[in-house]
Amino acid sequence: MYFEIEKQAIDAINKALDQYDVEIDRDFKLEFPPNPKLGDLASTIAFALTKKLRTSPPEVAKELVEKIEVPEIFSKVQNFGPYVNFFIDYDKFSKLLLQKVDENYGQLPEYDEKIILEHTSANPNGPLHIGHIRNSIFGDSLARLLKLAGRDVETQYYVNDMGRQIAIIVCGITECGLKIEDYEGEKLDHKIGKLYYDANKAVEEDENLANKVDELIQKYEEGEDEELNAIFEQVVSSCLSGMKETLQRININHDDFVWEGQFIRSGEVDDLVKYIQREGFTREDDVLYIDLTDFNIEKEFVLRRSNGTSLYSTRDLAYHKYKATLGDTVLDILGSDHKLAAKQIKVIFEEIFRQTPPEVIFYEFITLPEGSMSTRRGKFVSVDDLIDEAVKRATDEIKSRNPDLTDDEIAPMAEDIGIGAVRFFIAKLSPEKHLTFKWDEALSFERGCASIQYAHARACKLLKKSGKDISSLTVSDEWSPDEAEQDLIRQIAKFPQVVEDCANKKRVHNITQYAQDLAGSFNKFYKTEQVIGSDVEDTRLILVDRAKITIKNALDILGVSAPEKM
Structure with missing residues (x-):
């Protein structure tokens, strides 16, 4: 509107x-x-x-x-x-707005742009940890935002199946007799993470094993040993299955998982290297590389090792060439430690390929305050551990507020609130800023995501209590919205504009502020206005319904559930 x-x-x-x-x-x-x-x-x-x-x-x-x-x-x-x-003029505008808001409110017209958005892409050598979660949550929320803003978005996870870490795991299996099934843990990614730790320790202590790892990398790249290929693929697929479970629990799904090995098998990496050589951009000094000093980049871009095998960077370049064929915009979500690699790829795309380079959004890292998860102190904190802790804390908070609820009633609420708290807290700060995760702020029922979810639950409860079919109600011609109603109308009306502005900036943190403002306006209306039994009951029920829809759609951008009961 x-x-x-x-x-x-x-x-x-x-x-x-x-x-x-x-x-x-x-x-x-x-x-x-x-x-x-x-x-x-x-x-x-x-x-x-x-x-x-x-x-x-x-x-x-x-x-x-x-x-x-x-x-x-x-x-x-x-x-x-x-x-x-x-x-x-709110007497006129309010009636028009309430007629416009439906379940798809906030969805903007189709925009002629196909975006290939890569996010998460963690190495499959163990469970996702807190270092990955900001990438996943920001990337998924941004994809949701861009889709609502009319863009055609495909999300991808780039699977590093050819890296040294995977070869170390395979070496542990083939040379040290380690077995995935022998490790404790319910999820395969955690088992593989423990196996990787043991295998890496063995490789560090034995030079022969270190040489074996190099040999395994070369053999897997050649792709002729089917038995070895199967072991690599089993390790990666097993770890990915556990990582997908974690992502799905926090409402994240990727459209495609692209394995880097396919660019070796298809010959695309070879073709790419030959093209760059023909164009005269390579030099050779034990390794084959591109000298980027003319572009103010001191570190060379290595294409092949001395033994002829490719590097992650070479395969990543081929992957970016592939992505560029799929859409209008290639968008990468990367940690700030990848700035050099991103700068190298940008220069290569502009100066060698003469193509538009990928767009990159960098994020700073997330940390937990010291001692906040003391059972894991000194080790990395997995996303599974973080979510379990959030759900546990949410459970305790719900029990303290609602002692009459049963465990079965509390469990789904705690899951929604705990996951919502983590996603919302991480999304609310611009990715360029360092973030310390604070439990008391994240799980605050007064200021955090739970307060917004509670506003939605309040609206649902009020609508249910009325016993009316909202779709059959009409706005009264006699209604003249007062200050609290005007404020809520104003917030609801802003939503499509906020969606457009945030999508254009490719940032989601302003959505979190908008959701808090909207919930605040609804709570003020809820406390100051009589709905059921008022002279304009039907109209106010319609307003409650439209606020409920808008809160839900704003939370959906953030991948946060909108519970009907809390």
């Missing part, structure tokens, strides 16, 4: 600008004022116009307001200093 009334406001400003005999850039948008008492939409157009008229911005704004013909959906237009502010 804000899109529609914003257009009316912009048209009104443009008609007023037609009355000036000056040229001015009219490609402008409106903003939300920081305080609703200052209006609902604001324009800074006076700043641009004042340069032409050589008058102070407040004087220009005042004169411009006098020239604006106020559209019917607005009650007035007023200047506050240099700003031109529009005030919505």
Whole structure:
């Protein structure tokens, strides 16, 4: 709805600008004022116009307001200093908005862009740990946001099946007699992580085993030993199955898992290296490499080792070439420690391939405060451990608040709240900022994600208590929304605009703030307004329903469940 009334406001400003005999850039948008008492939409157009008229911005704004013909959906237009502010007529606007909101509210029209978004892509040598989770949660939330904003998005997980870590595991199995099934743990990824630890220790202590690992890498790359290939593939597939369980538990699914080995088997890596050689960009000094010093990158990009095998970086380059054939935009979510590699690939794409390079969003790392999970101190914290701890803490909090609930009633709530707390807390900070995970903030029922989930549950309870079929109700012509209702209407109306703005910036943290603001407006309405039994009961029930839908759709961007009971 804000899109529609914003257009009316912009048209009104443009008609007023037609009355000036000056040229001015009219490609402008409106903003939300920081305080609703200052209006609902604001324009800074006076700043641009004042340069032409050589008058102070407040004087220009005042004169411009006098020239604006106020559209019917607005009650007035007023200047506050240099700003031109529009005030919505809520008697008219509220009825229109409530008619517009349905289950798909926030879904924007199709946008002609196919995005290949790679995220997580952790090595399959053990369980996902806290170092991976920010990548997964940000990447998945961003994919959800972009889809809602009309983009065609495919998510990919790049599977490193040819790396040294996997070869060490295989060496442990083939040379040291280690077996996956002999290790403790319910999940295969945890078993493999323990096997990797033992195998790596053995390799570090025995030079012959270290040489064997190099031999295994070369043999697997050649691909002719079917028995060996099967062992590599079993290790990777087994670990991936456990990692997928973890991801699915936190509401993350990938559209495709692309194994790096396919680029060796298909000959794409060989073709790529030969192309770069033919173009004259390679040098050879024991290894084959690209010298990037002319592009202010001191570290060379190695294409092949001295024994002829490829490197992860070579296969990753082939993977990026492959992704570029699948869509308009290639988008990578990477830790800040990958900045050099990303810069190398960018230069190679621009200077050698003459193609648009992948777009990269870097994130800083996440840590737990010292001692917050003391049972794992000194070791990495797996995502499974983190989620289990969040669910346990949520369970304790629910029990303290609702002692009459049974364990069976608490369990699904605790799962929703615990997972929601982790996802929301990690998503709420811009990825470029370092994040320390704080349990008391994440699981706060007053300030955290649980407070938003609780607002949704409150709305569901109220609608159920009414016993009415909401789809059969109509908005009363006599309804004139008061301050609390206007505030809630205003927040609901912002949602599509917030979706568009966040999608354009490719950031999700403002969605978390919006969800908190929306829940806050709903809770204020819930506490101050009588719904059932009021003179406008049906209308207020419709408003509750539309708020419920918007809260749910905002949480869905973040991969957070919207419980009906809490």
